[in-house]
Amino acid sequence: MSEEGVAYASPAGRGVLAATVLGSGMVFLDSTVANVALRPIGKALDADLAVLQWVVNGYTLALAALILLGGSLGDRFGRRRVFVVGTVWFAVGSLLCGLAPTGAVLVAARVLQGVGGALLTPGSLAILQTSLRHEDRARAIGAWSGLAGLSSAAGPLVGGWLVSALSWRWAFLLNLPLAVVVVTIALRCVPESRSTAVPRLDPLGALLAALALGGSTYALVSWGSPAAWAALVVGVASAVAFLGWQRVALAPMLPLGIFRSRAFSAANVATFVVYGGLAGVTFLLVLDLQVASGFSPLVSGSLLLPITAMMLLLSSHSGALATRTGARLPMTVGPVIVAVSVLVLATLPEGGLSWLVALVGAALLGLGMAVLVAPLTATVLASVGDEHAGLASGVNNAVARTASLVAVAALPVVVGLGGDDYADPRVLHPAYRTAMLLCAGLVALGAVVSWVGVPGRADAEG
Template identity: 55%
Template sequence: MTHGPQELQSDGHLVLKSARGRWVLLATVLGSGLALLDSTVVNVALPDLGRELDADMAGLQWTINAYTLTLAGLILLGGSLGDRYGRRSVFLIGTVWFAVASALCGLAPNIEFLIGARALQGIGGALLTPGSLAIIQASFVRGDRPRAVGAWSGLGGVAAAIGPLLGGGLVQTVGWRWAFLINLPFALIVVLVTLRHVPESRDEQAAGRFDVLGSVLAALALAGITYGLIQEGAPVPLIAGLALGAAFVVTEIRRSPDALVPVGIFRNHVFTAVNVVTLIMYAAMGVVFFLLVVQLRVVSGFSATAAGMAMLPTSILMLLLSAKAGEVAKRYGPRWPMTIGILVAGAGFLWMSTIGFGASYPLQVLPAVTVFGLGLSAAVAPLTATVLATADERYAGTASGVNNAVARTGSLLAVAAVPPMVGLVGDAFREPAVFDAGFRLAMLISAGMMVVSALITVLTIRSNVLAADED
């Protein structure tokens, strides 16, 4: 196809406002949105699928964590595959894989089958998620990247936040299985748009062998730690997971520069710091997304649709404000937008701790999710832009993969560790009083994690890091 004079710059990069630029943004947003949507749409269906498939609290945790586990464990490999063989190609393979696994989830006859299918879904997500952001970084001119990342963050955040709303409507009308089957038509759109409009890109300097050992160690380490945290009285898997994690670090250092995670990428202390912030911030958010909708349904008595609609203000705010937050970060630096945004989101978690029996939507739920949405809108785009700005362009896929792996790992470990810590075990989701007490404490813990994230941000993130990226 031909391209207008405003679409491509002399260096071959796209302009965001061009027609093709908008198509590329649509494909990447919708593709990554599938993975984000599925990470939240399932939450509202948990009580229903738990009852139908006769699952306990651990089964519900594994329904969430089987997906997050393979996503976090393999997303680094997904980024590396894209850098080596083509980000567009790997993105397409991941989208198709994700769609097939979604169909298996929707057909699951028991909780064990569902957990296995969710693990397969995570593999698809690991292939498509880093590719979506790497395509943006490699496709657009430098000056448009912060704005493109802001739009990607905002629209992607909408997908994550709108998940409970969509899931609630599906659960209440056609059943929980459609929370998975709904992915199929969206995946088809992503494939068609990508084939027609998205340019191929890769790291032309990539060479050497793939770090298969590193990939295996990372996945096994996360699996052992997660199992040890979820299952009571299982110290051996936890210890084994920690040991495998240490072995992963040693292996990556020894295999550099052919490591799954090039050690040199962490020489930039801002890149390292922003990933620590990501780990803690997404750990807190993972707990909230896992427990809030269940709290509204089990304790507050909301219907599936009403519980899903509770997060709608967050969706709207992410859509309206995230791109602007990217512009603010580009002009003034990411430190203060991130710091303030994280603290405001933490204040929303504190407010959520007041949601209990007979909770009023306008007095308790709406203010809490609105404050959370304001904070999230301010923080996510600057955080993502900072991750990409502090890594070489040739490592776009790897940097994206690292940050996504860190985010999913934070959520994975927190969803595994916090519920048992606050007493949410066994059949807790069938006992409203028990669930309510655990939920309130979990929200306080999540708010505390956000304070820690904000403190690290203000102490370590430079204000001029995005300006340096344009030089």
């Protein structure tokens, strides 16, 4: 590789893109594929709503708590090396998920999956940012956003097909052959890179972050029990301790000075509210389609196919569009479209023509995310130096995962769902509609944050 980096259109450049897209795609796929399988998992393992929440949140918790450490490990010990280790770890966790005999074992395996995802996800974007030529990075990030985002969008369809045709266990076992392909391509095509700007790691920071997120999440999921208050105290105290430690640590996991960048801070606040809203939608939508509308997992996943189509067709162009218009406009318009789509999905009737509403809502959701994701990602990476590419990617991913964690834990509490309520359409459907209105408001807030906080084209050039 030359000092300037490899060309996007070269065989090496295509290999770098393929490895990073497939690797991060597995992580994104498993963020959504499990949602379609929740109802079958609940039946097979006799799991209540709290267990199903932890099937989603155990994975997200490990990602959110450790993804910053994963980015720092890559910067310090080699981005390709940590990326490959994370891929193998993720595959082992997926195998354990597929073999889990009980809900508790499945949750533990999902946590292990999340650890692997935290190692490989920040490395994928950092590898693109440091391996490709400067002039090719926006185009590559746009392609990565579209193709990797496609994995998230395809999750309900892939999961629905696997659950209906085979078993919910294959929604996890699918990752094993994908991991073999990722490791093979990475070892052949991805150049090793590291940064000397990260002399030490911050295990105490990672521990405090995990306690903060884990305690708060447990408190929300088990709200109303005596243990919830103890968990909340642990979570809040750990969060305060984490911020205090980051101010004085010699090598903080999250250098707070990085938030002095207006664009970086605004992009991450927008990420938090938008992805929090999206997590609430994806968690409850597929359950409602199956329980209240009576669709099978395969049909429920298929109804979300327009998300996949819109992401595939449009995301690769949004990076180039943002280069011409500046990031503020697409980062404002994208969340507005997504908020409208969630309002459409809130009108799902209990039975009837809900398939038509779902298709329209999914198409608008895919359009909005296609407009938003690439400019958002490019803004996050461009607001810091190349030496902090892994850190910036890790922070943004941690913010997105934390938002998902909080939304999935809090929404059922806010709308009054608990126990086996998710299996009763008379209880689930009204709660679903209320939740969708709340999620639409969160996403719309992301548009406001982007318009106010993200510099326009003239400001950026100035």
